[in-house]
Amino acid sequence: MNPVALPTSVEDERLVLGGIMVDTSLQQEVASVLTVADFHAPNHAALFAFFSRMVADQELPQFSVVLSRMEGMSPEKQQDLGGFSYICQLPNHCPSVEAVVAVAKRLKAKSIRRQAIFAAHQLIHDAQDDGVDTHTLIASVESLSSKIAECAPSADWTILEDALNEAMEDTVTRKQRFDAGDVVGVSTGLPDLDQKTGPMEPGQLWVVAGRPAMGKSALALQIAVAVATAGWGVAIMSLEMSRVELAKRQLSANSGVFGDKIRDGRVTDYDLVALGNAFDWLRGLPIWIQDDTSSPIGLLKAKAKRLAIQAERRGNPLKLLVVDYLQLIEGQKGLPREQAVAAVSRSLKALAMDLGITVIAVSQLNRGCEDRKDKRPIMSDLRESGAIEQDANKILFVYRDEVYYPGENVGKAEIIVAKNREGESAATVLTNWHAATTRFGGQ
DSSP: OOOOOOOOOHHHHHHHHHHHHHOTTHHHHHHTTOOGGGOOSHHHHHHHHHHHHHHHTTOOOOHHHHHHHHHTSOHHHHHHTTOHHHHHHGGGGOSOGGGHHHHHHHHHHHHHHHHHHHHHHHHHHHHTOTTSOHHHHHHHHHHHHHHHHHHSOOOOOOOHHHHHHHHHHHHHHHHHHHHTTOOSSBOOSOHHHHHHHOOBOTTOEEEEEESTTSSHHHHHHHHHHHHHHTTOEEEEEESSSOHHHHHHHHHHHHHOOOHHHHHHTOOOHHHHHHHHHHHHHHTTSOEEEEOOTTOBHHHHHHHHHHHHHHHHHHTOOEEEEEEEOGGGSBOOTTSOHHHHHHHHHHHHHHHHHHHTOEEEEEEEBOGGGGGSSSOOOOGGGBTTHHHHHHHOSEEEEEEOHHHHSTTSSTTEEEEEEEEETTSOOSEEEEEEEETTTTEESOO
16 A cells, blocks of 8 residues: 555644744643644654643743753753754744644644544554454444544533523424424323423433333334334334344234234234234334344444434434343443443443434343332342443333233333433333233323
8 A cells, every 4th residue: 555645734833832932821722722642743742742741830831931941851851852943943933823723723633634544544454354353343443433533622612601592592492392282302102201201302311121021122112113203213223133023013013913923923814904004104114223133332333323324315314223222232342241331321322412312222120129029120220230320311110010910900011210310200100001012002
């Protein structure tokens, strides 16, 4: 491969460093844009680090003080900074201090481009290595792009007044929609649940948890269909069920034909008509399914970002990602299990914020509730619960008496709102449960 010229500007680096020596108040402003690693010339990086140490020592990096500090250095250290004669010329490279911050931002852009080139070389090297599997390669793409993104300048500070203006405008818009009878936000499709949790909002992580056979996956999928019915794009990452199993569940839930009849082939002609009607309705929904059971979190994020672009082009902007279930996502290798799950949880929350969507993560519970007289779940029953509890905006527990006490409250379910960062917690929604079609609500 031919060598690629790296985007650099030694003259811009001199201008910034010389400008700081002329006007020392620029040091902190430049430091909010650039780091030592953003300087390409080693002596410039060393000099900027020297300026930063001076500020930390309550000294201003003005010309005379810099030279005075250098006099106490060894000749080798002085040369690392460029030497006396070089330093003395730097202020001459800054014709106007007003341009320093703008030039610093230009240097930052060049630094990011260099990082992108280094990342591209690494990816080419990995792609040519037959020992690197494709999943690892794609995860590396996501990891390297994230590292480059971390180099970008963070968002500027916002004055409170501007944030208040945005909040009031959003509030007025919501009131107008409410007064017009429109849904404010994205509904779960279960009105009683909406009243307790509020609508789904961009950037939120919801956790739907329960012991096996409680219906946690069914609830998450029912919410997904409701969101798609409203015209929004929905992504389902199914790590437990195949796409065909998932599709059969939805045919059952939306046709009224019992799931076991579909499974065993005992459907009647009347059932086939009902299934056909459900098929015709479901096929038009903007729902995308991924049932790759070996998806590490980096690959999942990359796929979700690609799908968001695809859904936008289709006219159904992505609003919801369902992950079923959280503990099956492959986390960072080599970490203890709890730390790996914590990293996955944080990544899902970050993904929700990056894409402006809601992420629903289905989660398993440990056996703690089965050792108590009251079997209803509590927060500590979440597997590897620390980070999940911290990251989630909402945590819903699905509970049914009949699972533990056959014959009691048959066909009844409780959706316990254990955490609600934006509203009432410890609320319970009572609803019907139709086991044969794995559906909540209705009569």
